[in-house]
Amino acid sequence: MFFTFERGCGPRPGSWRRGPFEFRWEVGGRHGGGRRRRMFDGEELRLVLLKLIADQPRHGYDLIRDIEERTGGAYAPSAGVIYPTLTMLDDMGLIEAVSEGSRKEYAATEAGREHLAERADEVAALFERLEALGEERSRVDRAPIRRATANLFSAIQHRLSRDDMAPDLLHKAVSIIDEAAQKIERL
Template sequence: MFGFSHGGGGRHHHHGTRGRGEAGLDVERFFHWVERLNDGEHRRGGGGGRSRRMFDGGELRLVLLHLIAQEPRHGYELIKAVETLTGGAYAPSPGVVYPTLTLLDEMELIAEQASAGARKRFAATDAGTAHLSEQAATVAALVARLEAMGAQRARGDGEGAPVRRAMHNLRHAVGDRAMRADATPEILHEIAALIDEVAQKVERLK
Protein backbone atom coordinates (compact mmCIF):
# COMPACT_ATOMS: atom_id res chain seq x y z
CA MET A 1 0.00 0.00 0.00
CA PHE A 2 1.11 3.52 -0.65
CA GLY A 3 0.09 4.95 2.74
CA PHE A 4 -2.57 7.36 1.44
CA SER A 5 -5.05 8.85 3.90
CA HIS A 6 -8.54 10.04 3.17
CA GLY A 7 -9.67 12.41 5.83
CA GLY A 8 -9.32 13.99 9.26
CA GLY A 9 -6.13 15.23 10.80
CA GLY A 10 -4.43 18.57 10.45
CA ARG A 11 -3.47 20.08 7.13
CA HIS A 12 0.11 20.14 5.88
CA HIS A 13 1.23 23.20 3.98
CA HIS A 14 3.74 22.91 1.14
CA HIS A 15 5.02 25.33 -1.46
CA GLY A 16 4.15 24.73 -5.11
CA THR A 17 1.17 23.25 -6.87
CA ARG A 18 1.41 19.83 -5.25
CA GLY A 19 0.91 21.13 -1.71
CA ARG A 20 -2.87 21.03 -1.44
CA GLY A 21 -3.50 20.03 2.17
CA GLU A 22 -3.45 16.41 3.24
CA ALA A 23 -4.45 15.12 -0.20
CA GLY A 24 -1.54 16.95 -1.77
CA LEU A 25 0.80 15.23 0.68
CA ASP A 26 -0.67 11.86 -0.33
CA VAL A 27 0.12 12.45 -3.99
CA GLU A 28 3.65 13.61 -3.15
CA ARG A 29 4.23 10.36 -1.28
CA PHE A 30 3.08 8.42 -4.30
CA PHE A 31 5.40 10.41 -6.59
CA HIS A 32 8.31 9.76 -4.23
CA TRP A 33 7.59 6.02 -4.13
CA VAL A 34 7.44 5.75 -7.93
CA GLU A 35 10.60 7.83 -8.38
CA ARG A 36 12.45 5.52 -5.98
CA LEU A 37 11.15 2.51 -7.90
CA ASN A 38 12.26 3.99 -11.22
CA ASP A 39 15.69 4.79 -9.80
CA GLY A 40 16.19 1.17 -8.82
CA GLU A 41 16.55 1.73 -5.08
CA HIS A 42 14.16 -1.13 -4.30
CA ARG A 43 16.06 -3.36 -6.70
CA ARG A 44 19.17 -3.14 -4.54
CA GLY A 45 17.70 -2.33 -1.14
CA GLY A 46 15.72 -5.43 -0.27
CA GLY A 47 13.29 -4.76 2.55
CA GLY A 48 12.96 -1.54 4.46
CA GLY A 49 15.39 1.23 5.07
CA ARG A 50 17.90 2.91 2.86
CA SER A 51 19.56 0.76 0.19
CA ARG A 52 23.23 -0.11 0.35
CA ARG A 53 25.63 2.09 -1.55
CA MET A 54 26.99 0.54 -4.71
CA PHE A 55 30.62 0.93 -3.64
CA ASP A 56 32.18 1.23 -0.20
CA GLY A 57 35.59 2.62 0.71
CA GLY A 58 38.15 2.05 -2.00
CA GLU A 59 35.99 -0.25 -4.14
CA LEU A 60 35.26 2.37 -6.79
CA ARG A 61 38.98 3.16 -7.01
CA LEU A 62 39.68 -0.49 -7.76
CA VAL A 63 36.94 -0.73 -10.38
CA LEU A 64 38.12 2.41 -12.19
CA LEU A 65 41.75 1.32 -11.97
CA HIS A 66 40.80 -2.09 -13.38
CA LEU A 67 39.01 -0.49 -16.32
CA ILE A 68 41.88 1.91 -16.97
CA ALA A 69 44.36 -0.98 -16.90
CA GLN A 70 42.32 -2.67 -19.64
CA GLU A 71 42.78 0.37 -21.85
CA PRO A 72 43.43 4.10 -21.30
CA ARG A 73 40.17 5.94 -20.66
CA HIS A 74 38.85 9.33 -19.64
CA GLY A 75 36.11 9.97 -17.11
CA TYR A 76 33.11 9.74 -19.42
CA GLU A 77 34.40 6.49 -20.94
CA LEU A 78 34.71 5.04 -17.44
CA ILE A 79 31.15 5.99 -16.57
CA LYS A 80 29.91 4.32 -19.76
CA ALA A 81 32.06 1.24 -19.14
CA VAL A 82 30.52 0.70 -15.70
CA GLU A 83 27.06 1.29 -17.14
CA THR A 84 27.76 -1.32 -19.82
CA LEU A 85 28.90 -3.86 -17.21
CA THR A 86 25.61 -3.44 -15.35
CA GLY A 87 23.44 -3.49 -18.45
CA GLY A 88 22.39 0.08 -17.78
CA ALA A 89 21.30 -0.62 -14.20
CA TYR A 90 23.96 1.62 -12.63
CA ALA A 91 26.38 4.34 -13.67
CA PRO A 92 28.59 6.28 -11.23
CA SER A 93 28.08 10.01 -11.26
CA PRO A 94 30.73 12.43 -12.58
CA GLY A 95 30.83 13.93 -9.10
CA VAL A 96 32.19 10.64 -7.80
CA VAL A 97 34.30 9.51 -10.76
CA TYR A 98 36.42 12.62 -11.35
CA PRO A 99 37.56 13.10 -7.73
CA THR A 100 38.42 9.39 -7.67
CA LEU A 101 40.55 9.82 -10.79
CA THR A 102 42.33 12.74 -9.13
CA LEU A 103 43.03 10.57 -6.09
CA LEU A 104 44.33 7.69 -8.24
CA ASP A 105 46.59 10.15 -10.04
CA GLU A 106 47.91 11.52 -6.74
CA MET A 107 48.54 7.95 -5.57
CA GLU A 108 50.56 7.45 -8.80
CA LEU A 109 48.41 4.46 -9.74
CA ILE A 110 47.39 6.15 -13.00
CA ALA A 111 48.99 8.83 -15.14
CA GLU A 112 47.57 11.26 -17.64
CA GLN A 113 48.30 10.49 -21.27
CA ALA A 114 48.77 12.91 -24.13
CA SER A 115 45.38 13.38 -25.76
CA ALA A 116 44.16 15.25 -28.83
CA GLY A 117 40.94 16.32 -27.14
CA ALA A 118 40.22 18.39 -24.07
CA ARG A 119 39.39 15.39 -21.89
CA LYS A 120 42.10 13.89 -19.72
CA ARG A 121 42.76 10.27 -20.61
CA PHE A 122 44.52 8.11 -18.04
CA ALA A 123 46.58 4.93 -18.26
CA ALA A 124 47.62 2.60 -15.44
CA THR A 125 51.16 2.95 -14.14
CA ASP A 126 53.42 0.07 -13.13
CA ALA A 127 52.43 0.77 -9.54
CA GLY A 128 48.76 0.65 -10.53
CA THR A 129 49.19 -2.69 -12.29
CA ALA A 130 51.00 -4.10 -9.27
CA HIS A 131 48.24 -2.84 -6.97
CA LEU A 132 45.62 -4.60 -9.10
CA SER A 133 47.61 -7.84 -8.88
CA GLU A 134 47.65 -7.56 -5.10
CA GLN A 135 43.89 -6.95 -5.05
CA ALA A 136 42.98 -9.44 -7.78
CA ALA A 137 40.42 -11.35 -5.70
CA THR A 138 38.64 -8.16 -4.62
CA VAL A 139 38.60 -6.81 -8.17
CA ALA A 140 37.13 -10.07 -9.49
CA ALA A 141 34.38 -9.94 -6.85
CA LEU A 142 33.54 -6.32 -7.71
CA VAL A 143 33.34 -7.05 -11.43
CA ALA A 144 31.19 -10.10 -10.72
CA ARG A 145 28.84 -7.93 -8.66
CA LEU A 146 28.44 -5.48 -11.53
CA GLU A 147 27.91 -8.23 -14.08
CA ALA A 148 25.33 -9.91 -11.82
CA MET A 149 23.44 -6.63 -11.67
CA GLY A 150 23.50 -6.53 -15.47
CA ALA A 151 22.14 -10.09 -15.66
CA GLN A 152 19.40 -9.22 -13.18
CA ARG A 153 18.52 -6.14 -15.22
CA ALA A 154 18.35 -8.23 -18.41
CA ARG A 155 15.92 -10.65 -16.77
CA GLY A 156 13.83 -7.80 -15.44
CA ASP A 157 13.65 -6.05 -18.80
CA GLY A 158 11.85 -9.08 -20.19
CA GLU A 159 9.67 -10.08 -17.25
CA GLY A 160 8.91 -6.72 -15.72
CA ALA A 161 8.51 -4.56 -18.82
CA PRO A 162 4.66 -4.53 -18.80
CA VAL A 163 4.58 -3.51 -15.14
CA ARG A 164 7.15 -0.74 -15.66
CA ARG A 165 5.19 0.54 -18.66
CA ALA A 166 1.98 0.59 -16.63
CA MET A 167 3.68 2.32 -13.69
CA HIS A 168 5.14 4.90 -16.08
CA ASN A 169 1.68 5.59 -17.51
CA LEU A 170 0.13 5.80 -14.04
CA ARG A 171 2.81 8.16 -12.78
CA HIS A 172 2.27 10.56 -15.65
CA ALA A 173 -1.52 10.33 -15.52
CA VAL A 174 -1.54 11.12 -11.80
CA GLY A 175 0.99 13.91 -12.24
CA ASP A 176 -0.88 15.55 -15.12
CA ARG A 177 -4.24 15.43 -13.32
CA ALA A 178 -2.88 16.51 -9.95
CA MET A 179 -1.05 19.52 -11.42
CA ARG A 180 -4.07 20.96 -13.21
CA ALA A 181 -5.56 24.19 -11.85
CA ASP A 182 -8.88 22.50 -11.09
CA ALA A 183 -7.28 19.74 -8.99
CA THR A 184 -9.28 20.35 -5.81
CA PRO A 185 -8.54 18.50 -2.56
CA GLU A 186 -11.61 16.36 -3.27
CA ILE A 187 -10.23 15.28 -6.65
CA LEU A 188 -6.85 14.50 -5.11
CA HIS A 189 -8.57 12.37 -2.45
CA GLU A 190 -10.39 10.53 -5.25
CA ILE A 191 -7.09 9.91 -7.07
CA ALA A 192 -5.57 8.55 -3.85
CA ALA A 193 -8.63 6.32 -3.32
CA LEU A 194 -8.30 4.89 -6.84
CA ILE A 195 -4.61 4.13 -6.29
CA ASP A 196 -5.41 2.47 -2.96
CA GLU A 197 -8.11 0.39 -4.64
CA VAL A 198 -5.67 -0.84 -7.28
CA ALA A 199 -3.04 -1.58 -4.62
CA GLN A 200 -5.54 -3.70 -2.67
CA LYS A 201 -6.49 -5.65 -5.80
CA VAL A 202 -2.81 -6.30 -6.58
CA GLU A 203 -2.20 -7.52 -3.04
CA ARG A 204 -5.10 -10.00 -3.38
CA LEU A 205 -3.78 -11.53 -6.63
CA LYS A 206 -2.97 -15.24 -6.39
Protein backbone atom coordinates (compact mmCIF):
# COMPACT_ATOMS: atom_id res chain seq x y z
CA MET A 1 0.00 0.00 0.00
CA PHE A 2 1.25 3.48 -0.74
CA PHE A 3 -0.07 7.01 -0.62
CA THR A 4 0.11 9.67 -3.26
CA PHE A 5 -1.18 13.20 -3.35
CA GLU A 6 -1.97 15.24 -6.38
CA ARG A 7 -3.10 18.77 -6.95
CA GLY A 8 -6.35 19.46 -8.74
CA CYS A 9 -8.00 16.44 -10.36
CA GLY A 10 -11.31 15.27 -8.90
CA PRO A 11 -11.70 12.51 -6.33
CA ARG A 12 -11.43 8.90 -7.44
CA PRO A 13 -12.36 5.68 -5.68
CA GLY A 14 -9.85 5.02 -2.91
CA SER A 15 -9.18 8.70 -2.31
CA TRP A 16 -10.17 11.63 -0.18
CA ARG A 17 -9.80 15.36 -0.70
CA ARG A 18 -8.40 18.10 1.49
CA GLY A 19 -8.54 21.51 -0.14
CA PRO A 20 -6.92 21.52 -3.57
CA PHE A 21 -5.02 18.25 -2.91
CA GLU A 22 -6.24 14.73 -3.46
CA PHE A 23 -4.84 11.92 -1.34
CA ARG A 24 -5.11 8.43 -2.69
CA TRP A 25 -4.21 5.04 -1.27
CA GLU A 26 -3.52 2.11 -3.51
CA VAL A 27 -3.29 -1.54 -2.60
CA GLY A 28 -1.91 -4.41 -4.62
CA GLY A 29 0.01 -2.59 -7.29
CA ARG A 30 0.22 0.62 -9.21
CA HIS A 31 -3.50 1.08 -9.83
CA GLY A 32 -5.22 -0.88 -7.08
CA GLY A 33 -4.50 -4.34 -8.46
CA GLY A 34 -7.02 -6.78 -9.92
CA ARG A 35 -10.62 -7.48 -9.16
CA ARG A 36 -12.01 -8.11 -5.73
CA ARG A 37 -12.45 -11.82 -5.13
CA ARG A 38 -15.14 -13.46 -3.04
CA MET A 39 -13.94 -14.76 0.29
CA PHE A 40 -15.66 -18.13 -0.27
CA ASP A 41 -17.54 -19.81 -3.05
CA GLY A 42 -20.90 -21.38 -2.16
CA GLU A 43 -19.53 -24.80 -1.23
CA GLU A 44 -16.76 -23.32 0.91
CA LEU A 45 -19.20 -21.13 2.82
CA ARG A 46 -21.45 -24.15 3.45
CA LEU A 47 -18.48 -26.02 4.94
CA VAL A 48 -17.47 -23.07 7.15
CA LEU A 49 -21.01 -22.64 8.47
CA LEU A 50 -21.46 -26.37 9.00
CA LYS A 51 -18.21 -26.54 10.99
CA LEU A 52 -19.18 -23.58 13.16
CA ILE A 53 -22.60 -25.11 13.81
CA ALA A 54 -21.07 -28.52 14.55
CA ASP A 55 -18.83 -26.88 17.14
CA GLN A 56 -21.80 -25.23 18.84
CA PRO A 57 -25.48 -24.72 17.92
CA ARG A 58 -25.92 -21.23 16.49
CA HIS A 59 -28.27 -18.88 14.74
CA GLY A 60 -27.46 -16.81 11.66
CA TYR A 61 -26.38 -13.64 13.41
CA ASP A 62 -23.97 -15.62 15.63
CA LEU A 63 -22.38 -17.05 12.51
CA ILE A 64 -21.94 -13.64 10.92
CA ARG A 65 -20.38 -12.25 14.12
CA ASP A 66 -18.07 -15.25 14.56
CA ILE A 67 -16.69 -14.99 11.02
CA GLU A 68 -16.27 -11.23 11.35
CA GLU A 69 -14.35 -11.67 14.63
CA ARG A 70 -12.11 -14.37 13.16
CA THR A 71 -11.15 -12.05 10.30
CA GLY A 72 -10.64 -9.00 12.49
CA GLY A 73 -13.53 -7.27 10.75
CA ALA A 74 -12.08 -7.77 7.27
CA TYR A 75 -14.94 -10.02 6.17
CA ALA A 76 -18.50 -10.40 7.39
CA PRO A 77 -20.90 -12.38 5.21
CA SER A 78 -24.23 -10.68 4.70
CA ALA A 79 -27.51 -11.99 6.03
CA GLY A 80 -28.57 -12.34 2.38
CA VAL A 81 -25.88 -15.01 1.98
CA ILE A 82 -26.02 -16.66 5.40
CA TYR A 83 -29.73 -17.39 5.71
CA PRO A 84 -30.22 -19.00 2.28
CA THR A 85 -27.10 -21.09 2.95
CA LEU A 86 -28.56 -22.23 6.29
CA THR A 87 -31.79 -23.17 4.51
CA MET A 88 -29.79 -25.15 1.96
CA LEU A 89 -27.82 -26.97 4.69
CA ASP A 90 -31.12 -27.77 6.42
CA ASP A 91 -32.64 -29.06 3.15
CA MET A 92 -29.54 -31.22 2.62
CA GLY A 93 -30.06 -32.75 6.08
CA LEU A 94 -26.70 -31.53 7.36
CA ILE A 95 -28.16 -29.25 10.04
CA GLU A 96 -31.48 -29.01 11.82
CA ALA A 97 -33.33 -26.31 13.72
CA VAL A 98 -33.16 -26.90 17.47
CA SER A 99 -35.18 -23.83 18.47
CA GLU A 100 -37.98 -21.82 16.94
CA GLY A 101 -38.84 -18.16 17.11
CA SER A 102 -37.25 -15.01 15.82
CA ARG A 103 -33.76 -16.51 16.14
CA LYS A 104 -33.80 -20.06 14.88
CA GLU A 105 -30.79 -21.92 16.24
CA TYR A 106 -29.26 -24.78 14.25
CA ALA A 107 -27.24 -27.83 15.27
CA ALA A 108 -25.33 -30.28 13.07
CA THR A 109 -26.94 -33.62 12.30
CA GLU A 110 -25.05 -36.90 12.28
CA ALA A 111 -24.95 -36.64 8.45
CA GLY A 112 -23.46 -33.15 8.81
CA ARG A 113 -20.73 -34.39 11.14
CA GLU A 114 -19.90 -37.24 8.74
CA HIS A 115 -19.76 -34.75 5.85
CA LEU A 116 -17.29 -32.62 7.83
CA ALA A 117 -15.16 -35.65 8.67
CA GLU A 118 -14.96 -36.60 4.98
CA ARG A 119 -13.78 -33.07 4.09
CA ALA A 120 -11.65 -32.37 7.17
CA ASP A 121 -8.59 -31.21 5.20
CA GLU A 122 -10.62 -28.77 3.15
CA VAL A 123 -12.36 -27.44 6.28
CA ALA A 124 -9.01 -26.95 8.02
CA ALA A 125 -7.68 -25.01 5.01
CA LEU A 126 -10.76 -22.76 4.99
CA PHE A 127 -10.32 -21.91 8.66
CA GLU A 128 -6.61 -21.28 8.11
CA ARG A 129 -7.63 -18.75 5.45
CA LEU A 130 -9.98 -17.04 7.92
CA GLU A 131 -7.35 -16.96 10.65
CA ALA A 132 -4.66 -15.65 8.27
CA LEU A 133 -6.93 -12.81 7.21
CA GLY A 134 -7.58 -11.97 10.86
CA GLU A 135 -3.85 -12.02 11.68
CA GLU A 136 -3.04 -9.78 8.72
CA ARG A 137 -5.78 -7.38 9.70
CA SER A 138 -4.59 -7.20 13.31
CA ARG A 139 -1.00 -6.52 12.22
CA VAL A 140 -1.96 -3.64 9.97
CA ASP A 141 -4.69 -1.32 11.17
CA ARG A 142 -4.54 1.32 8.49
CA ALA A 143 -6.98 3.84 10.00
CA PRO A 144 -4.38 5.56 12.22
CA ILE A 145 -1.96 5.76 9.28
CA ARG A 146 -4.62 7.36 7.05
CA ARG A 147 -5.52 9.83 9.81
CA ALA A 148 -1.90 10.79 10.51
CA THR A 149 -1.11 11.12 6.79
CA ALA A 150 -4.16 13.32 6.24
CA ASN A 151 -3.14 15.48 9.20
CA LEU A 152 0.39 15.86 7.79
CA PHE A 153 -0.86 16.84 4.34
CA SER A 154 -3.36 19.25 5.86
CA ALA A 155 -0.62 20.93 7.91
CA ILE A 156 1.61 21.17 4.83
CA GLN A 157 -1.17 22.64 2.74
CA HIS A 158 -2.15 25.12 5.45
CA ARG A 159 1.41 26.29 5.96
CA LEU A 160 2.17 26.54 2.24
CA SER A 161 -0.98 28.56 1.61
CA ARG A 162 0.20 31.39 3.88
CA ASP A 163 1.77 34.38 2.18
CA ASP A 164 4.70 34.61 4.62
CA MET A 165 6.32 31.31 3.54
CA ALA A 166 9.95 32.32 3.14
CA PRO A 167 12.40 29.99 1.34
CA ASP A 168 14.20 29.16 4.61
CA LEU A 169 10.91 28.04 6.21
CA LEU A 170 10.15 25.93 3.16
CA HIS A 171 13.55 24.24 3.47
CA LYS A 172 12.93 23.60 7.20
CA ALA A 173 9.56 21.99 6.40
CA VAL A 174 11.17 19.80 3.74
CA SER A 175 13.89 18.80 6.19
CA ILE A 176 11.31 17.79 8.83
CA ILE A 177 9.36 15.71 6.30
CA ASP A 178 12.52 14.03 4.98
CA GLU A 179 13.64 13.23 8.53
CA ALA A 180 10.25 11.71 9.37
CA ALA A 181 10.38 9.58 6.20
CA GLN A 182 13.86 8.30 7.09
CA LYS A 183 12.77 7.42 10.64
CA ILE A 184 9.77 5.49 9.32
CA GLU A 185 11.97 3.60 6.86
CA ARG A 186 14.27 2.57 9.72
CA LEU A 187 11.41 1.15 11.82
